[in-house]
Amino acid sequence: DQQVKQNSPSLSVQEGRISILNCDYTNSMFDYFLWYKKYPAEGPTFLISISSIKDKNEDGRFTVFLNKSAKHLSLHIVPSQPGDSAVYFCAASDEKLTFGTGTRLTIIP
């Protein structure tokens, strides 16, 4: 049973526009959420995280929003750049991380 879901396998966005990546979860015991970025043939790298007691966390061009009642989080990238093209995984934590299936983001120049 997939506890963390990313329902969009792929997303294409024009350079300079906003990219919005979505993630849903089912386990209400998760208390931290993280986003990782992965390039081909490399390991995932940590991008941004949010505690369940917050609803927003911002770091430069990246903002994560959490809606606990809907069990939904999203990652906003503004403005999108070609180097943002990668696979993005959301992950939820209850001591160990459970990952979603990933969304491949392509930024179109």
Place this chain on the structure above:
Amino acid sequence: DVKVTQSSRYLVKRTGEKVFLECVQDMDHENMFWYRQDPGLGLRLIYFSYDVKMKEKGDIPEGYSVSREKKERFSLILESASTNQTSMYLCASSLWRVSGNTIYFGEGSWLTVV
């Protein structure tokens, strides 16, 4: 910077062979993990360890075992490799056993079983 090193980047093994995937971290982290990544399935946890000589099953432990004799080293073992174990394997480590603790990944090991 945290460094998680997976010794083999690309391996090709035959069905039935015993395979060792080695992982070393240099930041004195307590926790180490092995994941596999498959298209459409994301990252799935195979085994993890919170201390030397400790190991716990993740979500898909079948067909795998692990060894952690030293704090910095965590090995994944495929006792008898099968074609459905062809995948990218990712080792990771983290400092504390608490929620929200960021884990750091190695660059991955691509295993092909023929």
